[in-house]
Amino acid sequence: MTSPDKGYYTSGAPIGVDGDFITAPEISQIFGELIGLWLADNWIRAGTPKTFDLVEIGPGRGQLMADALRATKSMSGFQAGANLSLVEKSKAYRSMQAKKLSTYSPTWLDSWQQLPEGGQPLFLIANEFLDALPICQFEFVNNTWMERRIVWSEGSFAFKPTRTITPAASDNFQNPSEGTVLEVSEERDALVRAISKRIAKNGGIALFIDYGYGAAKLGDSFQALANGKPVNPLDNPGSADLTSHVNFFSVVSQARAAGAEAFGPVDQGVFLLRLGAEIRATQLASKATPEKTAIINQGLKRLVHPLQMGSLFKVVAISRNGSPVPAGFD
Numbered sequence: 001m002t003s004p005d006k007g008y009y010t011s012g013a014p015i016g017v018d019g020d021f022i023t024a025p026e027i028s029q030i031f032g033e034l035i036g037l038w039l040a041d042n043w044i045r046a047g048t049p050k051t052f053d054l055v056e057i058g059p060g061r062g063q064l065m066a067d068a069l070r071a072t073k074s075m076s077g078f079q080a081g082a083n084l085s086l087v088e089k090s091k092a093y094r095s096m097q098a099k100k101l102s103t104y105s106p107t108w109l110d111s112w113q114q115l116p117e118g119g120q121p122l123f124l125i126a127n128e129f130l131d132a133l134p135i136c137q138f139e140f141v142n143n144t145w146m147e148r149r150i151v152w153s154e155g156s157f158a159f160k161p162t163r164t165i166t167p168a169a170s171d172n173f174q175n176p177s178e179g180t181v182l183e184v185s186e187e188r189d190a191l192v193r194a195i196s197k198r199i200a201k202n203g204g205i206a207l208f209i210d211y212g213y214g215a216a217k218l219g220d221s222f223q224a225l226a227n228g229k230p231v232n233p234l235d236n237p238g239s240a241d242l243t244s245h246v247n248f249f250s251v252v253s254q255a256r257a258a259g260a261e262a263f264g265p266v267d268q269g270v271f272l273l274r275l276g277a278e279i280r281a282t283q284l285a286s287k288a289t290p291e292k293t294a295i296i297n298q299g300l301k302r303l304v305h306p307l308q309m310g311s312l313f314k315v316v317a318i319s320r321n322g323s324p325v326p327a328g329f330d
Contacts, residue, residue, distance in 0.1 A: 025063040057129045
């Protein structure tokens with residue numbers, strides 16, 4: 001997320017059971033392990049390049065990458081050829097990542113714009129990152145689109161339509177209702193285009209996992225979380241996690257416009273089950289105590305059940321045109 005030096009993500013460590021929200025890698029090791037094996041499988045499909053850039057954007061505490069690399073330690077040549085980069089600005093999170101990943105000699109980058117440009121294939125993962133990128137909102141008022149901005153009014157912040165502007169994305173909707181809100185994320189689109197162009201040119205694959213929707217839709221999804229509970233996003237700026245739902249229709253469109261191929265979106269639950277989440281849970285439970293087995297099963301259910309994270313979270317993969325359909329998307 002692009003934030004000032006003393007912003008929400010850089011001022012502490014809000015991810016985890018003691019933070020404002022918890023992510024899939026913190027719920028179960030199965031998540032990171034399956035993604036690691038998925039990356040290795042695509043590396044094999046790409047011809048096992050001797051060197052490649054392995055990147056995670058928004059790695060949080062480093063748990064996802066730690067689990068992914070542990071799962072791939074038996075894949076001959078994979079870890080030896082990986083140049084690991086972590087896009088992370090927070091000093092607190094960098095310290096946590098260093099403790100878990102020091103064996104792999106990672107390089108830290110402040111932003112996705114600094115991704116390495118060495119002509120090597122790119123294998124990239126971004127879990128719950130796109131939702132944190134800035135958005136613009138437009139409100140349909142008196143038969144026209146107006147940009148919705150935050151203003152100071154009568155002693156507090158408030159949303160207000162301020163100027164007439166018609167976003168290109170509005171072409172996807174005919175006759176919207178009065179007061180309808182349309183969200184656009186220029187930085188999200190720019191990130192997807194840049195990564196897609198890199199993959200189209202040099203090969204590799206990118207995996208994006210986030211909560212969102214697959215078809216173009218209208219609506220206000222801007223929200224804030226503090227201590228695990230929804231709060232008014234305009235109260236106490238800088239003290240809560242601000243997010244919006246990811247428009248995966250736009251993600252796929254941007255990838256294809258940049259000359260790459262996109263697969264999905266598919267539900268996270270479907271994706272993980274296709275990769276063998278239940279089988280891995282059974283393996284772990286076979287060596288666990290009854291108490292630990294209950295935790296394993298509870299974590300799996302949270303990740304894949306349609307009424308929990310299974311349907312809300314979507315998965316998209318971006319690869320070079322002509323690449324085989326990656327596992328989990330067929």
